[in-house]
Amino acid sequence: MKTARKPLARNPKWRSGASPTGPIDHLRTDEAIDAAVSTVVTACQYCMTVLSDGAKDRGDAFAALNLAEVLIRHASETRGEED
Numbered sequence: 001m002k003t004a005r006k007p008l009a010r011n012p013k014w015r016s017g018a019s020p021t022g023p024i025d026h027l028r029t030d031e032a033i034d035a036a037v038s039t040v041v042t043a044c045q046y047c048m049t050v051l052s053d054g055a056k057d058r059g060d061a062f063a064a065l066n067l068a069e070v071l072i073r074h075a076s077e078t079r080g081e082e083d
Contacts, residue, residue, distance in 0.1 A: 029054030033061050043067040 028050055032040050040051050040062055051064035 025050045025054035026057065029058050029061065033058065037062055039063045039065060041065050041067055041070050 028047075032051070032055075040055075042048050042051065042064070043066070045066075048064060048066055055061050055064055
């Protein structure tokens with residue numbers, strides 16, 4: 001019988017920042033920089049913290065936004081266009 005793998009967010013080593021290549025915030029930040037993105041959106045509060053901290057450590061390389069923020073902005077902009 002196979003044992004299910006735990007998601008990364010529930011793995012204590014992942015949470016603590018233990019990664020073969022360094023702190024997880026730097027790893028995820030480097031991935032975003034390599035992808036040449038200006039904004040990263042997440043619904044996970046832990047991921048938001050990791051990405052925000054990583055972006056700040058790298059000189060605000062990109063904006064890290066919560067999905068709810070993006071939806072509210074879009075709804076406000078859409079409502080403004082209808083008026």
